[in-house]
Amino acid sequence: MAPLPPGSTIGILGGGQLGRMLALAAARLGFDVAILTPEEDAPAARVAAHTIVADYADEAALAELARLASVVTYEFENVPAAAVSRLGELGCQVAPGARALAVAQDRVQEKSFLNSVGVATVAFAAAEDAESARAAVAKIGAPALMKTRREGYDGKGQRWVEHAADAARIFQELGERPVILEAPAAFVRELSVIAARSRSGETAVYPLAENHHENGILRRSLAPARASAALADQAERIAVQILTRLDYVGVVGVELFELEDGQLLVNEIAPRVHNTGHWTQDGCEVDQFEQHIRAVAGWPLGPTHATAEVEMMNLLGPEAHGWARLAAEPETRIHLYGKREAKPGRKMGHVNRIRPLPGRR
Amino acid sequence: MAPLPPGSTIGILGGGQLGRMLALAAARLGFDVAILTPEEDAPAARVAAHTIVADYADEAALAELARLASVVTYEFENVPAAAVSRLGELGCQVAPGARALAVAQDRVQEKSFLNSVGVATVAFAAAEDAESARAAVAKIGAPALMKTRREGYDGKGQRWVEHAADAARIFQELGERPVILEAPAAFVRELSVIAARSRSGETAVYPLAENHHENGILRRSLAPARASAALADQAERIAVQILTRLDYVGVVGVELFELEDGQLLVNEIAPRVHNTGHWTQDGCEVDQFEQHIRAVAGWPLGPTHATAEVEMMNLLGPEAHGWARLAAEPETRIHLYGKREAKPGRKMGHVNRIRPLPGRR
Structure with a gap:
């Protein structure tokens, strides 16, 4: 694909904050x-030239999007595969492609892919009924984490199984859907690496972020994370391996567990811009949103080195009401998503608190 | 005015690139x-939640804007005064206010105001007919620059008068409109200072930019400009004096001439974000666009120190076709305005080429 000239239209499936920040970039x-979203008055729609409010399966909506847009991307990994293939039939390239999406949508496929390309994960086993769930826990050992194979985010759709005897009950409580059982990771830190691959196969990797979750939701990220050169190299190799083996186009977010011996395990791949990459907006010259747009538009990638040290903090629910106090902090950059209702736990915005890089203070 | 909460709507008169970058911020x-612009498919409209396409004098359009927006600002200084006062009657605050606009719209009022608050300009005289134009040149001395008192930008609406005898002819050629005659400034550099004042009277001043024009159009800016502390102080005092005396709210662009002895003369005040402030997008933590939005929304101002050295270069007309080459330069940040037609001389975008600040390389 020739680089997409300015003035062209880029389609985005999804109208939330990630779509909004992609649209701004x-x-x-x-x-x-052009935004396609089932939601009226979506955050991304309010900064987009075109909005189509419809279900992702809506044939006419997909045709309209394909008519408007030269390439289409998405802000969430649970895009229906049928929508992506329909857009392809309509002559509209979707990036990242179907293979990346399939791998990211199914936790068993994801871990199987990772292991098959030499990237380590926790031990895991698949199950599709109460009996195989019990067997899986017996195999992996208890406690084990039971997650639905598909969907679920921010800690939803997952439960700890403390004893093999509980497996059947928890399988039922998760809705009797196909699940994955994962061994616990004895990690010392949660890290993530944001990376990109262009249409020509060029890759670019941002410095590691160190992430802190509360109740399954990202609370804050610190970046660049304190890390040895060996750890940074290991993360970069993992990111490049994933990008290359998936023939990936766009930005990927890779969640990592750092073990005591310094080994990194991949927890999850997000085939999109990622909450733990928001620090790049104020800590890098080209942030993850512009990088993703560059990649899907067939442009060369931009630089990924850090220009500042950043503490990214999510504003959850009513925390966003603290905007006036935050606006008065000189080191604090504010990013708000325009969501109308500050429901508890809802991601309403984030702040990046910046300070000079160590050695430049 | 209490600080405007996120989720509120800010109105912008004008749909060009400045309105677009304000909307993104x-x-x-x-x-x-909400954008009000007479232009269909305006650059700012494509990133705005609401667009009203109508003349600035259109009563219904102004009423609609006032209904949508809590505060209104503008991206160009030739906003009809009647529109601003109508919005005020409709209960909608306009910032910067009527006084700033009146001063900036009339070159004679502008220079008279500056001199009255102790800010130096070139010598000038007003004229309203051929006879007084001749007298004005005789008073100021030839050559003198004849400009229409109102309107005109990027070198339009102005002509040099080499001999007093030419004054009448040039007055006719400029359309027999009220004019100002200005003595030439023996300047060594053109500089500008971008500054802001909040609703609470707080001021913030960015470092000086050094500007280079070609054919009356800004070609490039270098910032922070090399400047002694005394020169930077002088610029800051001028900016703060202008902001304070006009009871100004928002960002102002002040064009300056640096004379050989280090004195600064003010050439022009732009009551809005300014082309010579585009460097702040990639050289400051809070750029002029966010700063303006903060000010008009009644928020506290953000920091204005430089974080990088920037060379801003305008992309005029077909120069914007060089985007692919520019995108491959790692030090180059690209800003394109989404204008459909690259007419010669038209501002299509700009790039900020960044390097570390001196002493941090």
Whole structure:
């Protein structure tokens, strides 16, 4: 694909905050954006040239999106595979592609892919009924984490199984859907690496972020994370391996567990811009949103080195009401998503608190 | 005015690139934007939640804008005064206010105001007919620059008068409109200072930019400009004096001439974000666009120190076709405006080439 000229329209499936920040980045580069979202008055729609409010399976909506957009991307991994293939039939390239999406949508496929390309994960086993769930726990050992194979985010759709005897009950409580059983990871830190691959196969990797979750939701990220050169190299090799083996185009978020001996395990791949990459907005010259737009538009990638040290903190629910106090902090950069209702736990915005890089203070 | 909460709508008169970049900054802070522009498919409209396409004098359009927006600002200084006062009657605050606009719209009022508050300009005289134009040149001395008192930008609406005898002819050629005659400034550099004042009277001043024009159009800016502390102080005092005396709210661009002896003369005040402030997008933590939105929304101002050295270069007309080459330069940040037609001389975008600040390389 020839690089997409400014003035072209980029389609985005999904109208939330990630779509909104992608749309803002696309606009800076001179692109128009078309959003397809089932939600009325979506955050991304309010900064986009075109909005189609419809279900992702809506044939007419997909045809309209394909008519408007030269390439289509998405802000969440649970895009229906049928929508992606329909857009392809309509002559519209979707990036990241179907293979990346399939791998990211199914936790068993994801871990199987990772192991098959030499990337370590926790031990895991698949189950599709109460009996195989019990067997899986017996195999992995208890406690084990039971997750639905598909969907679920921010800690939803997962439960700890303390004893093999509980497996059947928890399988039922998760809705009797196909599950994965995962061994616990004895990690010392949760890290993530955000990386990108262009249409020409060029890759670019941002410095590691160190992440802290509460109740399954990301609370804050510190970046660049304190890390040895060996650890940074290991993360970069993992990211490049994933990008290359999936023939990936766009930004990927890779969640990592750091073990005591310094080994990294991959917890999860997000085939999109990622909450733990928001620090790049104020800590890098080209942030993850512009990088993703560059990649899907067939442009060369931008630099990924850090220009500042950043503490990213999510504003959850009513925390966003603290905007006036935050606006008065000189080191604090504010990013709000325009969501109308500050429901508890809802991601309403984030702040990046910046300070000079060590050695530059 | 209490600080405007995120989720509120900010109105912008004008749909060009400045309105577009203001809209992007407003969105980052969680605001919705409503654009009023006479132009169909305007650059700013494509990133705004609401667009009203109508003349600035259109009563119904102004009423609609006032209904949507809690505060209104503008991206160009030739906003009809009647529109601003009508919005005020409709209960909608306009910032910067009527006084700043009146001063900036009339070159004679502008220079008279500056001199009255102790800010130096070139010598000038007003004229309203051929006879007084001749007299004005005789008073100021030839050559003198004849400009229409109102309107005109990027070198339009102005001509040099080499001999007093030419004054009448040039007055006719400029359309027999009220004019100002200005003595030439023996300047060594053109500089500008971008500054802001909040609703609470707080001021913030960015470092000086050094500007280079070609054919009356800004070609490039270098910032922070090499400047002694005394020169930087002088610029800051001028900016703060202008902001304070006009009871100003928002960002102002002040064009300066540096004379050989180090004195600064003010050439022009722009009551809005300014082309010579585009470097702040990639050289500061809070750029002029966010700063303006903060000010008009009644928020506290953000920091204005430079984090990088920037060379801003405008992309005029077909130069914007060089985007692919520019995108491959690692030090180059690209800003394109989404204008459909690259007419010669038209501002299509700009790039900020960044390097570490001196002493940090």
